[in-house]
Structure formats: structure tokens, C-alpha cells
Amino acid sequence: MYGALVSDVSEPSPAVVELLGMIAYAELLAFDRMAADARLAPDLRRRAVLCEMAAVEIINYRRLVGRLSELGADPEEAMTPYVAALQEYHELTEPKDWLEALTKAYVWDGIADDFFREVATFLAQVDRDLVLEVLHDSQYEDFAATEIRAAIAADPKVANRLSMWARRLVGEGLTQAQRMAGERIALTILIVEGSGDQAGVQALLKRLTAAHTARMAAVGLNN
Amino acid sequence: MYGALVSDVSEPSPAVVELLGMIAYAELLAFDRMAADARLAPDLRRRAVLCEMAAVEIINYRRLVGRLSELGADPEEAMTPYVAALQEYHELTEPKDWLEALTKAYVWDGIADDFFREVATFLAQVDRDLVLEVLHDSQYEDFAATEIRAAIAADPKVANRLSMWARRLVGEGLTQAQRMAGERIALTILIVEGSGDQAGVQALLKRLTAAHTARMAAVGLNN
Numbered sequence: 001m002y003g004a005l006v007s008d009v010s011e012p013s014p015a016v017v018e019l020l021g022m023i024a025y026a027e028l029l030a031f032d033r034m035a036a037d038a039r040l041a042p043d044l045r046r047r048a049v050l051c052e053m054a055a056v057e058i059i060n061y062r063r064l065v066g067r068l069s070e071l072g073a074d075p076e077e078a079m080t081p082y083v084a085a086l087q088e089y090h091e092l093t094e095p096k097d098w099l100e101a102l103t104k105a106y107v108w109d110g111i112a113d114d115f116f117r118e119v120a121t122f123l124a125q126v127d128r129d130l131v132l133e134v135l136h137d138s139q140y141e142d143f144a145a146t147e148i149r150a151a152i153a154a155d156p157k158v159a160n161r162l163s164m165w166a167r168r169l170v171g172e173g174l175t176q177a178q179r180m181a182g183e184r185i186a187l188t189i190l191i192v193e194g195s196g197d198q199a200g201v202q203a204l205l206k207r208l209t210a211a212h213t214a215r216m217a218a219v220g221l222n223n
Numbered sequence: 224m225y226g227a228l229v230s231d232v233s234e235p236s237p238a239v240v241e242l243l244g245m246i247a248y249a250e251l252l253a254f255d256r257m258a259a260d261a262r263l264a265p266d267l268r269r270r271a272v273l274c275e276m277a278a279v280e281i282i283n284y285r286r287l288v289g290r291l292s293e294l295g296a297d298p299e300e301a302m303t304p305y306v307a308a309l310q311e312y313h314e315l316t317e318p319k320d321w322l323e324a325l326t327k328a329y330v331w332d333g334i335a336d337d338f339f340r341e342v343a344t345f346l347a348q349v350d351r352d353l354v355l356e357v358l359h360d361s362q363y364e365d366f367a368a369t370e371i372r373a374a375i376a377a378d379p380k381v382a383n384r385l386s387m388w389a390r391r392l393v394g395e396g397l398t399q400a401q402r403m404a405g406e407r408i409a410l411t412i413l414i415v416e417g418s419g420d421q422a423g424v425q426a427l428l429k430r431l432t433a434a435h436t437a438r439m440a441a442v443g444l445n446n
Contacts (some may be wrong), residue, residue: 035277044306051284058275080267115402119432
């Protein structure tokens with residue numbers, strides 16, 4: 001089921017350009033979001049942690065753009081299709097405070113990393129390695145999880161508020177993801193072919209959902 | 224007149240902690256400002272340039288905080304005295320568009336770098352080298368200058384608007400700088416002793432002003 005190297009050709013496959021463009025723009029947005037969220041931090045130490053993690057996203061962005069150029073693709077052109085959908089998602093889910101900001105990053109970094117890790121298995125070696133390398137390390141997830149757990153321990157009512165917030169984040173995100181899947185045909189085909197068939201895609205979605213549910217439970221949130 | 228190594232002692236001098244704390248917080252704010260300004264960029268390429276330059280500020284921030292810790296100082300404590308003044312400056316000078324944002328960075332990065340370069344000569348070797356190394360490279364200044372010149376070439380009226388904006392930036396900045404000088408006594412003494420006397424401080428201010436005037440002229444702005 002895995003490992004179908006549909007992009008193992010000398011010409012850059014449109015799917016690879018679509019995928020790397022998506023991840024590159026996601027990195028640029030993650031930078032932007034973390035930099036803005038840093039302003040919500042309750043103290044300078046936490047603020048600096050977020051700024052430093054934001055800087056890592058830009059280093060990853062640079063690598064992805066380098067690879068797109070190497071493949072003969074125009075990085076700006078490759079990113080442009082994702083601007084509207086991701087912009088809309090972020091506008092609809094503007095965090096009101098520090099905990100909402102951390103929960104947002106915790107929820108979507110987790111899902112996005114799992115998704116990119118799955119799709120990476122459908123790529124040729126060099127792109128697979130690049131995608132796996134630019135995934136978030138667990139440092140940010142650990143930081144966010146610690147902050148969320150501490151907030152719930154201090155005030156158990158927070159769990160309910162953040163659980164509702166997380167459900168809204170997933171709902172809005174899925175709406176935009178479906179829209180992108182309908183528009184980025186080459187990438188969608190890569191995923192369907194890589195998964196084997198529609199049942200394979202369903203299985204992939206089930207794995208993503210199960211991992212998300214486990215991450216919610218790990219910080220005391222309900223799915 | 225220069226080179227008075229007033230901080231060349233084994234105990235960290237309060238002036239060095241005040242200076243490194245100021246530069247560290249300025250780096251954190253520069254990151255924040257550039258990340259926010261990136262949203263004003265007219266296209267993805269220019270936006271990414273600003274994000275990448277913001278990331279450099281955080282790498283410098285990390286080095287300064289490392290040195291403060293090495294000196295036995297609490298980095299957060301060393302930065303806190305500058306939060307209110309710099310916050311107020313930035314709130315009073317919120318750029319309305321891309322060119323105002325670039326002009327703001329161009330004006331104050333230039334003045335701040337000149338100032339830190341002067342003060343660095345009063346420090347012991349290790350701190351002097353660190354301060355000189357974290358100064359902005361000319362990449363950002365060149366980028367901003369190119370954008371400002373192009374905008375003036377396209378519409379000469381822009382020069383008048385940005386010249387007035389630059390004067391406001393300098394005015395608000397000097398107000399906050401005087402306030403900080405009155406509060407950060409050890410640093411102020413370092414500067415006065417390093418400069419020799421009051422006349423030496425006046426000469427330093429004259430050099431900063433002359434360099435600022437030259438930078439304005441270089442992009443077609445009036446002082």
C-alpha cells in the first residue's frame with residue numbers, strides 16, 4: 001500500500017511541486033502565526049520560546065523553496081494556490097488568548113505533520129527525506145502540551161473551553177482541506193494512488209483521526 | 224577618548240548587563256516588527272525576504288541571552304526595563320503600509336547600529352566582539368533602500384510623505400531614548416565615561432546625526 005514511488009522520475013511531477021508548495025506556504029504561515037502568537041505570551045521567556053520556534057519554520061521554508069527552484073519550479077507560483085484557503089482558515093480561527101493560540105498550533109501541527117509524514121512515503125527518496133526533515137520536532141508540541149495541561153490543572157473549566165475550540169479548529173480546517181483537495185488535482189491523485197484506492201484513503205484519514213484523538217486526550221481535551 | 228575599558232573586570236558590570244539587555248530586547252522587538260511588517264509586503268517573495276531577516280534577529284537574540292546567562296545575569300530581568308519605552312515607541316509609530324514599515328526599519332536600524340557600534344568600543348573584548356557581530360548586516364538596509372528608491376522613482380511625491388514620516392520616527396525615538404538614559408544610570412555613565420566627558424557625548428550625538436542625514440539623502444529623503 002505504501003511506497004508507490006509515483007514521483008520517481010527525472011521531470012518534476014506536478015504532485016511534488018503542489019506538495020512542496022503547500023508545505024512551503026504552510027511554513028511561511030506558521031512563522032507568521034507563531035510570531036503573532038508570541039505577543040499573547042504572558043512573559044518574555046515564553047514569548048522568546050515562540051519566536052525561536054518561529055525562526056525554525058523560516059529555515060525549513062528556505063529549504064523547501066530551494067528544492068522547488070532546483071526542480072525548475074517557480075516557488076511563488078507553487079505557493080500561490082494555497083494563499084486564499086489558508087488565509088481564510090486563519091481569519092476564521094483567530095486565537096483570542098495565549099491558550100487558544102497554543103491549542104491551535106498543537107492541533108494543526110500534529111495533524112499536518114502526520115499527514116505530510118504519510119504523503120512523504122509516496123515520494124522519491126530526495127523529496128521524502130526533505131519532507132520528513134522539515135516536520136516539526138516535538139519541542140513545540142511538548143511546550144504547548146505542558147502549557148495546556150498546566151492551565152487545565154489550575155482551572156479545570158479551561159478543558160471544556162479548549163475542547164470546543166479544538167473542535168472548531170478541526171471543522172474549519174477540514175472545510176479548507178476539502179476545498180484544496182478539489183483544486184490540487186495532481187496532489188489528490190498522488191494521495192489516492194499512493195494509498196492504493198479509496199479504501200486506502202479512508203484508512204489514512206482514520207489513522208489521522210485516531211492520532212488526533214490521542215493527542216487531545218494526552219493534554220486532557222475531549223474530541 | 225575611545226577604548227576606555229570600564230567593563231574590563233571579572234564581575235559583570237551593571238552597564239554591560241544593561242546594554243546587552245537592551246540589545247537583546249531590541250532584537251526580540253525587531254523580530255516582532257519585521258514579522259508583522261511582512262504581512263504588508265506586496266508579494267510572497269518580498270514577504271519571505273522580511274521573514275528570513277526576522278529569523279536572523281532571533282539567532283542574535285539567542286546569543287545575547289546566552290552571554291547574559293554566562294555573566295550570571297537573569298536575561299528576562301535585564302530586558303524588562305526596556306519593554307515599556309520600546310512598546311510605547313512602536314505603538315506611537317505603527318506603519319500604515321509597506322513603505323512606512325521599510326522606512327521605519329531603515330531609519331532605526333541605521334541609528335541603533337551606529338549607536339551600538341560606538342558603545343561597543345567602551346566594552347571589554349568579548350562583549351565588544353559580540354555586540355559588533357549581532358549588528359545588522361547591510362542586506363536589510365540595501366533591501367529597504369532599493370524599495371524606497373524605486374517607490375520614489377515611480378512617484379516623486381512619496382519622498383515628501385516618507386521624509387515627514389522619518390522625522391516623526393526620529394522625534395518619537397529620541398523622546399524614548401532620553402527617558403531610557405535617565406533610567407538606565409549605569410549604561411549612561413558608561414557612555415559618558417567612554418566618551419570622555421559631556422563634550423565627548425555631544426560629539427557622539429553629532430556623528431550619529433550626520434550618519435542618519437547621509438542615510439536619508441542616500442535614498443532621496445530629506446532630514
